[in-house]
Amino acid sequence: MSLTNITVRIGGQAPMTCAPGTAVGTLAGKTAADGLPFIAALVNNDVCSMSYPLTVNADVRFLTMADPHGWRIYRNSLCFLLAKVVNELHPKAQFSIEHSLGVGLYCSFNASTTNGNGIGRDAVAAIERRMKDLVEHDVPIHRHKMAYMDAVRAFKDSGQMDKLNILKFRNPPRIVIHECERFVDFAHGPLAPGTGSLRQFALVPYPPGFVLQFAPREAPGTVAPFEDQPHLFRILQEHKEWGRILGVTTVGRLNEIISDGKFEEFVQTAEALHEKKVAGIADQIAEKRKSVRCILIAGPSSAGKTTFAKRLSVQLLVNGLRPVVISTDDYFVGEQKNPRDEEGKLDYEHLEAVDIALFNKHLLSLIRGATIERPTFNFTTKEPEYRGNTLKLDEDQVLIIEGIHGLNPKLTHMVPAKNKFKVYISALTQLNVDANNRISTTDNRLMRRMVRDHRFRGHSALETLRMWPSVRRGEKRWIFPFQREADATFNSALDYELAVLKPLVEPLLMQIKPDVAEYAESRRLTEFLLNFLPAPSRVVPGTSILREYIGGSTFHY
DSSP, rough: SSSSSSEETOOOOOOOOTTEEGGGGGSSSBBOSSSOOOOOEETTTTETTOOOOOSOEEEEEOOOOTTTHHHHHHHHHHHHHHHHHHHHHTOOOOOEEEEEEESEEEEESSSSSSSSOOOOOOHHHHHHHHHHHHHTTTTTTEEEEEEEEHHHHHHHHHHHHHHHHHTTTTSSSSSEEEEEETTEEEESSOOBBBBBGOOOOEEEOOOTEEEEEETTTTTTTTTOOOOOHHHHHHHHHHHHHHHHHOOOOOOHHHHHHHTTOOOHHHHHHHHHHHHHHHHHHHHHHTTTTTTTTTEEEESSTSSSSSHHHHHHHHHHHHHOOEEEEEEEGGBOOOOOTTOBOSOOOBBBTTTBBHHHHHHHHHHHHHHTTTOEEEEEETTTTTTEEOOOOOEEEOOEEEEEESTTTTTTTTTTTTTTTGGGGEEEOOOOOEEEEEEEEEEOOOHHHHEEEEEEEESOOOOOHHHHHHHHHHHHHHHHHHHHHGGGGGGGEEEETTTTTTHHHHHHHHHHHHHHTSSSSHHHHHHHHHHOOOOSSSGGGGSOOOOOOOHHSSSSSSSSS
């Protein structure tokens, strides 16, 4: 190989040569075949900005917002643009990009540190106009390195004190930042090369804040219509309030607690808040003991459904109710009758993978005091079996049914509504890295699952990452649309858990190498975890939902 040139292959085309240090973006056209602008590049399976200098032989693929990696960059770039405009128009405001709300992100806003009146429609419209003005002018977003002390001064001068909390426990000589018209932010991964590629967005007033609304990846040319989810908003705001009570809303503050030796006390408080919420749900059920006979628990993967069901069972016993668990898995129809997906593969997450008619017949019989012989699904033969397991409900007994379809009305369509109590559970973290860089609740669940799959199922992190897109598709189809059916919602996220998961996840991610497509995701998660100080798992109680994933639970699964 020549010492002066490197070989680059773009999208599987014939190799070309270029000088070392060539910015990868100079090798791309303006737009993809579908007309969407290129906003980043995949270089040897690592997501890079368009200004990334090529220094070694590389396979390159350019990304638009229609790609999962590209869509994340589009979303993060809009968050950066929003933070810039808020800092420009309202430099003294308390502003935070907090959590998902449909195809958007809820943003809290107070005009000053003293009033709690939020933001009015006119002010939201003004922010949107300024963002669109910057988009029209296609202002460059520069990615470059800054000396540590220069970065500190820049954040202080712009009033972004939350950025300094991240630096408190990091001491690199140089900080990678993004800069746009003198506004600077940490480079938490690549951003778009300029504001011109960020046309698809809207700001929707949602008192006391507003929602930054995106285009869905499936239809990147149009902004998704806003769909209110008041039940989800309430539970997220409740958890955010817990964070304010505990004084922990950012990673920097969590790191301070770990460093100051106060982590164990923080864990105890977080777990107490969980127990109080579980007890409250049990009290709601007990108040309806004359009618409620079926408790249905549903939620996405790694939300902690199983441990929640066990903790709820304990609280129901305190209320004089004896729970009996029934698994929908035992009502699988079997391989011959199981629906198949678009690729012809068996779809075990499909509603009709369950024998709905038999399931409803058995539930009605139990509610009416009859005895049933329930099936047991043999996962080796892939068929249901009858082994003489009978069940009859006493007056003080209630059924607990855990499964992904629990909130879907079709699963229990023959059971009267008065006899059912539905609980939705998910892990909706309220922590932010800083004001305008949130923590994805999906990432939280993914890292839980990585640890559990490795520890209890013998799966590598690579296998988990390869399964994750299919898991997510199933959630979007079978779980999320039915959240509104819930009578109660439980947020299983623990504000301390990512510090505990960090030393368990990092070695698993390091085993994923650049020769596989999943390397990009492993790199992103590894970089994200650099923000956290590690914390010991020994202080996590045996009854914690986190124990379902890291091991050491006092419950039997």
